[in-house]
Amino acid sequence: MSAVLRAVKGAYRPILGKARTLATLPIYLDAQATNPTDPRVLDAMLPYMTEQYGNPHSRTHQYGWDTEKAVDKAREQIAGLVNAHPKEIVFTSGATESNNMALKGVARFYRGKKKHIITTQTEHKCVLDSCRKLQEEGFD
Numbered sequence: 001m002s003a004v005l006r007a008v009k010g011a012y013r014p015i016l017g018k019a020r021t022l023a024t025l026p027i028y029l030d031a032q033a034t035n036p037t038d039p040r041v042l043d044a045m046l047p048y049m050t051e052q053y054g055n056p057h058s059r060t061h062q063y064g065w066d067t068e069k070a071v072d073k074a075r076e077q078i079a080g081l082v083n084a085h086p087k088e089i090v091f092t093s094g095a096t097e098s099n100n101m102a103l104k105g106v107a108r109f110y111r112g113k114k115k116h117i118i119t120t121q122t123e124h125k126c127v128l129d130s131c132r133k134l135q136e137e138g139f140d
Helices: 003-009 039-050 062-081 095-109 125-136
Strands: 012-015 018-021
Antiparallel strands (some): 012 018
16 A cells, blocks of 8 residues: 555544544535545655646756656546547646636637527536626627
C-alpha cells in the first residue's frame, strides 16, 4: 500500500474543533461539486504538486518541459480510455469553464444553421448564464 493511500485511509478532518475519521463523517451527497481524489490519481499527481510544478505552456525551461510531457501523457491515457484522439481531450479548470466552452462553442459553431437552445430553470447557474449570454447574441 502506498504512503498516500495509507494517509488517505487514516485521514482525519478537523470539524468544529474535533478530529474525526472519514468513517465517522456524515455521508456526502454533493459529488457534483467535489469528491475525494482517488489515491492512484493522488500518487500520480503528487510530484507535480510538490516538486515538478512548472507551467506546461512555458517552453523556455526544464520545469515547463517536464510538466508538458506529463500533461501530454495524461491526455494520451484519457484519450485511450474513451477511444478519442489526444487532441480531442481538453483540460479545463472545472465545470463552469467546461460548460461555458461547450455551450457557447457548439452554439456559435452552428449559428448559421440552428439558433434554438433548450434548457431548464433547474440547470446550474453557469449553464443559465451561458444561455442568457447566447440569448443576447440572438439565440432563442
